[in-house]
């Protein structure tokens with residue numbers, strides 16, 4: 485979920501979205517289109533793509549994959565159910581196999597309410613067809629790809645890990661160098677983000693390249709520091725709540741002022757709200 489650069493690109497728009505391609509190793513690239521970051525593996529087995537952007541931007545994504553030597557997309561992973569990660573399912577769903585968790589299939593199968601808007605269920609052909617409970621592994625382009633679930637941004641954030649390449653895509657679990665959106669109504673929780681980040685830091689070798697749905701590429705050290713920020717800010721706000729303050733009072737005190745520059749896509753006040761909601765849920 486990404487709001488600041490949320491573009492509306494009609495199919496006939498002449499406006500080309502900002503696109504960036506970073507080669508991560510011999511066969512894996514990060515492709516960024518309009519602020520949404522994908523990982524793509526291209527090789528003898530074909531094309532394996534992480535995340536599926538907005539439907540309107542699909543042709544740009546296909547063009548980049550094409551320019552990197554990829555043909556048809558064989559597999560697409562949806563890291564979670566938000567529309568900027570599943571939009572191209574409406575195109576890829578005809579010929580590609582879409583992979584995600586069972587929980588995400590459930591979330592995508594019905595109309596849902598998100599931030600004042602009704603998000604329509606995806607049609608049957610665009611839904612994930614390879615679904616898993618906890619983890620899924622496959623061999624593709626000469627290496628094992630491991631997919632497993634952590635939570636925090638939503639209740640079911642699929643992590644896509646290429647252990648032999650030391651590359652991982654962590655969906656929207658966090659946003660690089662900024663406060664992230666937390667989908668509280670669909671199982672997101674700030675404390676769970678911290679716990680998931682901590683777990684990742686234990687699993688990932690230090691030289692792993694960490695790609696996320698929005699924001700810069702992280703090292704494991706960057707990820708560890710981000711996790712510390714999450715826990716530190718959570719504890720500051722939690723203590724204020726425990727002292728009897730309301731979210732509005734906490735915001736007025738500007739308790740997260742030292743992280744003001746992190747409020748790029750979502751502000752300090754948004755982050756305080758997510759923490760307040762999380763604390764409330766964690767008490768239940």
Ligand SMILES: [Zn+2]
Nearest residue numbers: 485564566656
């Ligand atoms: Zn999201």
